[in-house]
Amino acid sequence: MSAAEIEGAVHAELARAGCRMTNQRKAIVAEFMRLRRYVTPQELHERLARRHPRVALATVYRTLEVLEKIGAAVREPRDHGEASYLFCPLAQHHHHAVCIACGKVDDVPCGSVDRFARVLAQQLNFQLRRHRLEFYGLCRRCAPDEAHI
Ligand SMILES: [Zn+2]
Ligand SMILES: [Zn+2]
Numbered sequence: 071m072s073a074a075e076i077e078g079a080v081h082a083e084l085a086r087a088g089c090r091m092t093n094q095r096k097a098i099v100a101e102f103m104r105l106r107r108y109v110t111p112q113e114l115h116e117r118l119a120r121r122h123p124r125v126a127l128a129t130v131y132r133t134l135e136v137l138e139k140i141g142a143a144v145r146e147p148r149d150h151g152e153a154s155y156l157f158c159p160l161a162q163h164h165h166h167a168v169c170i171a172c173g174k175v176d177d178v179p180c181g182s183v184d185r186f187a188r189v190l191a192q193q194l195n196f197q198l199r200r201h202r203l204e205f206y207g208l209c210r211r212c213a214p215d216e217a218h219i
């Protein structure tokens with residue numbers, strides 16, 4: 071699916087979940103999709119303010135909440151302050167590699183979980199049903215260039 075097709079599908083799902091698809095709401099979705107990083111509703115609202123001064127913060131909150139509910143975003147609770155959200159259509163199971171310097175998120179296909187499942191079963195008699203994994207490190211742009219060390 072192309073980015074435009076994904077955006078169209080997300081609009082349709084939001085409408086089905088009871089969101090009116092105004093231009094302002096479409097602008098929220100477009101900006102959120104473009105950002106490959108976790109953002110709080112506040113941060114997203116600030117980014118939108120320049121070009122879309124009429125977008126209400128309450129609409130940003132509500133849109134992100136519904137995006138999570140329809141499976142188009144993941145939510146990260148923070149110890150202090152607000153939860154943050156990442157655009158992530160969960161059609162295909164995958165994991166995230168989060169850059170600790172710039173916040174960029176890359177999608178990672180799921181591998182080697184079978185091994186964990188075997189260890190859990192053998193050592194703890196634990197039956198794995200689902201899992202969440204997130205990796206933290208430095209992205210290509212932020213990592214020091216190995217060749218020059
Ligand atoms: Zn994702
Ligand atoms: Zn980075």
Ligand SMILES: [Zn+2]
Nearest residue numbers: 163164180183
């Ligand atoms: Zn996985």
